[in-house]
Amino acid sequence: MICSHPIELAQSMQKLKELISLKIVGGCCGTDHTPINEIANVMSSVVRGESLRTRKKMTSTL
Known part of the structure; x- marks a missing residue:
């Protein structure tokens, strides 16, 4: 897997x-x-039950 952004x-x-x-x-x-x-951060949000969609909303407002 190659990704250019964290x-x-x-x-x-x-x-x-x-x-x-x-x-x-x-x-x-x-x-x-x-x-x-x-x-x-993402993996701990998975454990807490947050979705990828929720995470995207959080990061798009930064």
Whole structure:
């Protein structure tokens, strides 16, 4: 999976989580804290029951 933006990567990870039961997600070597933080935010929203649509609304207002 190649994503140029941290939010895009995080949202792609969320879609994968919805398709298959992922236990561990992350980036490759050289991935800094920015995409990892976004992945953590999106994955924690999945645990809280927020949808991708809710997350998009939140990020579009920033």
